[in-house]
Amino acid sequence: MIPKLMQYVVLPTVQAQASRRQFLLGVFAAGTGIAVGYRILAASPAVASGTPADEAGPHTFSPYLTIDGDGKVTVLSSQFEMGQGSYNGLATLVADELDADWSAIDVRGVAGNVKAYGNVAFGGAIQGTGGSTSMVTSWERYRKAGAAARAVLVAAAASEWGVPPAEITIENGVLAHPSGKTGGFGAFAAKAAAIPTPADVKLKQPGDWKLIGNAKLKRFDSARKANGTEQYTIDIKLPGMLTAVMIHPPLFGAKLKSFDAAAARAVKGVVDVVETPRGIAVVGEHMWAAMKGRDAVTVVWDETAAEKRSSQELMSMYKDLAGKAPTAVARKDGDVEAGFAAAAKVIEASYEFPYLAHAAMEPLNAVARRNEDGTLEIWGGHQFPDVYQTLASQIVGITPDKVQLHVMKTGGSFGRRAVFDGDVVVEAVYIAKAIGYRAPVKVQWTREDDMRAGRYRPAYVHQLKAGIDSSGKLVAWSAHVVGQSIMAKTMFDGMVQNGVDPTSVEGANNLPYVIPNQIVGLTTTDVGVPVLWWRSVGSTHTAFAAETFIDEVAEAAGRDPIEYRLSMLEPQSRHATVLKLAAEKAGWTKPLPKGRFRGVSVAESFGSVVAQIAEVSTDGKGGVKVERVVAAVDCGLTVNPDQVRAQVEGGIGFGLGAILGEEITLTAGKVDQSNFDAYTPLRIDAMPVVEVHILASANPPTGIGEPGVPPVGPAVANAVYKALGKRIRVMPFTKTLNA
Known part of the structure; x- marks a missing residue:
């Protein structure tokens, strides 16, 4: 998916830089119901496709929700639903502020109004879903829309009943007054449409939430998916x-x-x-x-002009480039050369990552x-x-x-x-x-089209080097990443600064560990294979290389992997907190049954921090099976806890498939794989038991669709080393385990 760094994108053709003070809330008539959204003073008079028109004036749009005469609430989602649960999250935000009946909620996707739907995490200049930003961009605007709808409904009921608005309550889509008067949303929708919305609406305090953060709330669309009535393209x-x-x-x-x-x-x-x-x-x-x-x-x-090189030829070129000086520097702290010169011990490792297909269920x-x-x-x-x-x-x-x-x-x-x-x-x-x-x-497209004519997670080679002093302290670190740019020569080419595509080095140039001397270099290759962001983007490879190499460094220093990581983290940092939580829940200090081994990793991506501890078993013949993964997650305030768990569980399965057996290879430039017989996502019998522990937080929501992916690979690789004594440095694992 799209990296969080897209928040810095500003497209020249669209400018949506309105401040909060430029937004007013508005309502308008829509048949027998109302539609509620933000009034944008400088909006275009053209009505966005799929979005209701405001008949009160050409500069008013109400793009976030509608309430029909029968009381049905339809949330108009700016976020694309591809299984990650964005529709459910937006519905939760609206329904909680509105006090709606959860069973009367529906959601549909809309587009064509960048003023209303521009993703704030992308700078507001473009509507888009990705980078695990659905809740980030929706957290405030959809709660305000729900609160605005509630305000006009209450005002309508108060007017009809001749009572003060403060005396009216709403529960499960029913307005009520102590006198005994009651009515559903539909009964007041038409009258509410004529009532001006307050310029400033009051949002609920966390203690008043009934749906936000409710661990028992299930997805509104589960039944449709189970009975096959959900409609796809x-x-x-x-x-x-x-x-x-x-x-x-x-x-x-x-x-x-x-x-x-x-x-x-x-x-x-x-x-x-x-x-x-x-x-x-x-x-x-x-x-x-x-x-x-x-x-x-x-x-x-x-x-x-076609690309005719094989994947072996490309990887050979990458490895040769990794051994040379990088063409660009993404980060440099301290005096790296002096750090290595003074080190008591130097460790080096090289990692290889293949092209990967997205392999979504629906081609x-x-x-x-x-x-x-x-x-x-x-x-x-x-x-x-x-x-x-x-x-x-x-x-x-x-x-x-x-x-x-x-x-x-x-x-x-x-x-x-x-x-x-x-x-x-x-x-x-x-x-x-x-x-x-x-x-x-x-x-x-067929599956074969999708596999052979698609876009891929780029192939990469990492060359890492670390130096420790006589006490085992990490004093020098060097990382050289070699691979294709996703953003260069695209509409996001402007994000490539000084030769550095941030999607190539994210997760490598922002390590949380205190290392006095470090350098992260990048060499971008010119290859004709089409590439694209892939779930968790750069962190799919950078987290693996960094977190397995940290384990090697810890072993060289004679230290426990978790204790060594904690020694380089601020004690109250998010990384340290989730690491300690995962260790506690996994029983890191407790002995394992014979034939079981543990590995650990921690990674930050899309604003969230996830630590994972993997348990693997061996069959005594060189084979391993991932039995259990314990994850601790800090993703800010959790809108839908059940959905957070599902996304982390799904991310772990997605990431496991990638590291264990997935790869796209080329022969004379042609993709070898065509279907799931040769490209092998995780099979159901290989899915481990997963435990997800969510850190309580009052901070705004951060990403969750992707952060579960990066830590699982290194955690499993570190466990495999404990089990078999083999360092996994070439993806997928089968290349090492079957060697």
Whole structure:
């Protein structure tokens, strides 16, 4: 997913720098109900697609929630739902302040209003979901929206009943007065729409919360997912809709030279075969016809500029570069050379990390339809909606406000749908245009498309070096990271400063340990393999290298791994606190049964700090199994404790799969893996028992969708060393364990 450092992004085409004093709360009539949001004094008069219009004036929008005449509360989510629970979190914020009936809550995604939906963690300049920022950007604005709705409902009831507003209470969506008068939200929605919202609404104090922080609150959408009624892009069926599959270049950077589609057009159900800037699209009446037609197309590719190196060749180049001086420096403290010169002992290690696929459950897809009035509708997993809206408008030749995005729930993303070029969304629009907009078109990738034509977590090599003095104190540290930049030559190129892409070194250039002399260098490679942020981005590799190497240093110093870490942390720091909590809950000082071994790690990412202790067992033949993982988490104030536990549990499973057996390899530039027979995410029988302990905090929420991933790899690797005496330095683990 997107790194937290995107908070510094300012896009030149959109400026949304309004201060809090520029926001007023407003309400407006919407049929028989009300819609509540912020009144933005300098907003554009154009109404955002998917967002209700404020009939009171062209500068007023109410984009955060609606209440229908039947009392149903619909939260309008600026955050894309891909399984992480952002919809549930926003619903919790609104419902608690509103005192709504949880069973009457629903959520739908919206887009097209950057003033209202700009992610504050990204500087407010763009709507986007990622970097584990859903609660960060929503924490204040959605609670205020709920409080505003509550205020006008109370005012409406007070007016109708002829009683003071202060005497009215609300519980589970029902307003009540001591006189016995009661009424649901729907009974007062129309009248409330005409009442001005107070300029300043009072938010509840933590002691008054009923839903926020409630460990027993379950997700509002669980039943729909369990019974199969939840709708995803793959489920979209429009009248007359056609289905398209793509033929992408077999090598990254190859271009289409020519193709023969005569045989494909002869396949029953194939409607058309068209060229797009991203490859060839075979359009059929249904998916099977399109796939059979695709098999019949003959294509000639121009591979002159294609990437033809194998992953072995690339890794060999990376290792050679890692042994040289870095081309950029991300951090430098003290006198590193003097520190090493004075060290009593120097330890060195090299780490290798392969390309990784996102491998989300739902492969990429999108639906595009051009309407008779010239507007364009797009259904899809719109993780960067502003970007996709603009790109689509340019392809069709219309203004962005005529592009309506239907923000669909998605079966996973892990960063894959947060693309700069629109990817499958752009493909859908190009294909619809190529067939003359004669029918709606759904573009559906297969798993093989997703694996071979996707974007990947970059491959990296780390070269680490540490020096300790005669007492075992860490006095010098050097890290050299070699790999591709995710941000360079994209819309976020401005974030690459002095040759340093922050996503390449995050987690390496901000180690929490007190080390007087340290340097973190970076060498960015020029490789044609397309890369993208992947769940927890840079920390996927930096935390592994740092936390396993710290264990090596602790062993060289003759110290316990946890005690050694604590000696380099401020005693009351968040890192020290979660480390001690994990150690306590895991029983670090207690003996383990025979054949069991422990390892530890701690890492900060996306504003949260997570410590994990892993237990592994051995089969006596060199094999290991991860039996248990104990995690301690500081993610600020917890909106949905059950969801926090779920995200950490899921992150541990996600991270385990990556370190144990996942890798994307290339042969002569072509991806070798095509499906889950060769690319092996964690199988269910390999999932360990997971315990999650959440640190109580009054600080604002920080990220949680990703921080569970980075610590699990090094914790398991450190346990494996205790079990087998093997240091894991090459990913995935199978390369070392099966050697």
